[in-house]
Amino acid sequence: xxxxxxxxxxxxxxxxxxxxxxxxxxxxxxxxxxxxxxxxxxxxxxxxxxxxxxxxxxxxxxxxxxxxxxxxxxxxxxxxxxxxxxxxxxxxxxxxxxxxxxxxxxxxxxxxxxxxxxxxxxxxxxxxxxxxxxxxxxxxxxxxxxxxxxxxxxxxxxxxxxxxxxxxxxxxxxxxxxxxxxxxxxxxxxxxxxxxxxxxxxxxxxxxxxxxxxxxxxxxxxxxxxxxxxxxxxxxxxxxxxxxxxxxxxxxxxxxxxxxxxxxxxxxxxxxxxxxxxxxxxxxxxxxxxxxxxxxxxxxxxxxxxxxxxxxxxxxxxxxxxxxxxxxxxxxxxxxxxxxxxxxxxxxxxxxxxxxxxxxxxxxxxxxxxxxxxxxxxxxxxxxxxxxxxxxxxxxxxxxxxxxxxxxxxxxxxxxxxxxxxxxxxxxxxxxxxxxxxxxxxxxxxxxxxxxxxxxxxxxxxxxxxxxxxxxxxxxxxxxxxxxxxxxxxxxxxxxxxxxxxxxxxxxxxxxxxxxxxxxxxxxxxxxxxxxxxxxxxxxxxxxxxxxxxxxxxx
Amino acid sequence: xxxxxxxxxxxxxxxxxxxxxxxxxxxxxxxxxxxxxxxxxxxxxxxxxxxxxxxxxxxxxxxxxxxxxxxxxxxxxxxxxxxxxxxxxxxxxxxxxxxxxxxxxxxxxxxxxxxxxxxxxxxxxxxxxxxxxxxxxxxxxxxxxx
Numbered sequence: 055x056x057x058x059x060x061x062x063x064x065x066x067x068x069x070x071x072x073x074x075x076x077x078x079x080x081x082x083x084x085x086x087x088x089x090x091x092x093x094x095x096x097x098x099x100x101x102x103x104x105x106x107x108x109x110x111x112x113x114x115x116x117x118x119x120x121x122x123x124x125x126x127x128x129x130x131x132x133x134x135x136x137x138x139x140x141x142x143x144x145x146x147x148x149x150x151x152x153x154x155x156x157x158x159x160x161x162x163x164x165x166x167x168x169x170x171x172x173x174x175x176x177x178x179x180x181x182x183x184x185x186x187x188x189x190x191x192x193x194x195x196x197x198x199x200x201x202x203x204x205x206x207x208x209x210x211x212x213x214x215x216x217x218x219x220x221x222x223x224x225x226x227x228x229x230x231x232x233x234x235x236x237x238x239x240x241x242x243x244x245x246x247x248x249x250x251x252x253x254x255x256x257x258x259x260x261x262x263x264x265x266x267x268x269x270x271x272x273x274x275x276x277x278x279x280x281x282x283x284x285x286x287x288x289x290x291x292x293x294x295x296x297x298x299x300x301x302x303x304x305x306x307x308x309x310x311x312x313x314x315x316x317x318x319x320x321x322x323x324x325x326x327x328x329x330x331x332x333x334x335x336x337x338x339x340x341x342x343x344x345x346x347x348x349x350x351x352x353x354x355x356x357x358x359x360x361x362x363x364x365x366x367x368x369x370x371x372x373x374x375x376x377x378x379x380x381x382x383x384x385x386x387x388x389x390x391x392x393x394x395x396x397x398x399x400x401x402x403x404x405x406x407x408x409x410x411x412x413x414x415x416x417x418x419x420x421x422x423x424x425x426x427x428x429x430x431x432x433x434x435x436x437x438x439x440x441x442x443x444x445x446x447x448x449x450x451x452x453x454x455x456x457x458x459x460x461x462x463x464x465x466x467x468x469x470x471x472x473x474x475x476x477x478x479x480x481x482x483x484x485x486x487x488x489x490x491x492x493x494x495x496x497x498x499x500x501x502x503x504x505x506x507x508x509x510x511x512x513x514x515x516x517x518x519x520x521x522x523x524x525x526x527x528x529x530x531x532x533x534x535x536x537x538x539x540x541x542x543x544x545x546x547x548x549x550x551x552x553x554x555x556x557x558x559x560x561x562x563x564x565x566x567x568x569x570x571x572x573x574x575x576x577x578x579x580x581x582x583x584x585x586x587x588x589x590x591x592x593x594x595x596x597x598x599x600x601x602x603x604x605x606x607x608x609x
Numbered sequence: 610x611x612x613x614x615x616x617x618x619x620x621x622x623x624x625x626x627x628x629x630x631x632x633x634x635x636x637x638x639x640x641x642x643x644x645x646x647x648x649x650x651x652x653x654x655x656x657x658x659x660x661x662x663x664x665x666x667x668x669x670x671x672x673x674x675x676x677x678x679x680x681x682x683x684x685x686x687x688x689x690x691x692x693x694x695x696x697x698x699x700x701x702x703x704x705x706x707x708x709x710x711x712x713x714x715x716x717x718x719x720x721x722x723x724x725x726x727x728x729x730x731x732x733x734x735x736x737x738x739x740x741x742x743x744x745x746x747x748x749x750x751x752x753x754x755x
Binding site: 063065117118119150152153155164166232238240241242243244245301302303305307308310311314315327330418420471484486487488489490492495500507508510552555556557558559560561564565566567568569 | 628631632635636639640642643644646647648649652655656659660662663664665666667669670683686687688690692695696698700703704711712713714715716718722739741742
């Protein structure tokens, strides 16, 4: 049985290691404590013999791996270490000198011990520039764990008590065998980019709940701000219409009018980019909220519904190649734009039928995320100033996610620019994406841990795994060419997928969604997803507004 | 042809190369061993399942004998409704008060709000600028085009 915490498994030591530790107690690793040396790329070696070349005590070999016996500090090559163990009782545990990994000679296998890892880590932190003062390198001893638990709800669960007017609709007109909130949107003239994003936004659990809980009251809003233009009011109107039970397609004309006034640079009758529209809407919501609250708060702590739902924090580590000094910065984000993880971009391959076992140049979401969090060596024309070396140095940059948002929007960059020919082209390559996504490997805690060789320790802000588990609820798919394509949204409600193609809503099999060409993926934290599935059988009826009135064009 | 020295050098270099290769292989094996033992790659099975489902789905969609849902023209939606290709719902424009059909609202509003942009190189360069902006959005703060 392995002791298991939420981040990793504490591996059970083999019998020999356990015996060894029992015998030596606190002095177990004394012999090597002062012999460890860490290089700038965080590789720790045993370097006891600084003048002599380390050689095997039996065959004098100096090439290849050598093991350092913990008991008597003698050195052995892999072939002859067993000889040593057999001749000397109690000399069962050794260290791989090159990698600082424990090796049990009788089990002939690498073994792991948190106490040993702690010593290695201390050495790494000590040897790296910035030392233990650097926030980057701070960590707690394994066993202690931060008891901070992120508040999952942030107050945006569907509050059944507060919404006094919740009624379970049995109206036949509501066609209640289908989930409420499912309703087509009329295309106003090349506005499928807008309809697709609206469908995804309105069904994002935090936003859906926000509007169903009447958190944005239009009457009060108009009184307060005196302005006729409020994107939130318009979205609220659309939300009410979507959840009213009326299934005829809704015309979001007033919203278009408001949005064009807000983003006048994007106001034109032509196909726009859905991702750009998404950013613009979130921006509009944020602007309005920050005017109301008069806050100059940065996006990291903003409490507007857009940021509460979508805002996360990215961490960027820039490391000097020469000395290992790392400088860390944090930036808030409302989504993550991913480059595709394959270089085979010839569009002639895009439409060939795929055999199920064909794996060449397959693009996957995890591949794109790996690319996003990969340590990237910056070119020598991009040397940065290292504080430690006091000079311009080659560096490497690595991104990771410090704090995950409630709703994770992943944008797949499908535009390819040819600077030579000055044209842009769409990448039609299929990208596999999962319905259940575990973001743990892309968290800062995981990335930083792997930088330190995955040693056993508890990072200062390890989140429990449950908040890194996501479920997909919407996919925006694009078909066609760059400037004349078509967007549709696939929505997942109560484990059934629906295709929202402007005014047309149809049921589709999950296979259709999996095989679609995704452009934007919307995931929500698993706990919220499960809650949302339970809550969606209710509808809100506002006494002041007739939900069945067609509100296209009215203010 | 090649003297004893050159033979030696070749042998030496392949020896060194062999050592380097061994060292790299051991590095990777050791790292993977640690990752596996500490359970840091726990989700391998779920990931493989997702990949399999996706491959299966693609094969089904690509199979011409399947009636692909994506390719059929819509007859009725799930609520039993039909919709014309251009939305016909009529309402009043909030800018000028005229009655407009929903499907033609956007082009009307554009002219109505005075935002007609003639097709020109300016238009094309805006499109290119927008697509570059999409690309570099992550790298900088979002700012409106002046």
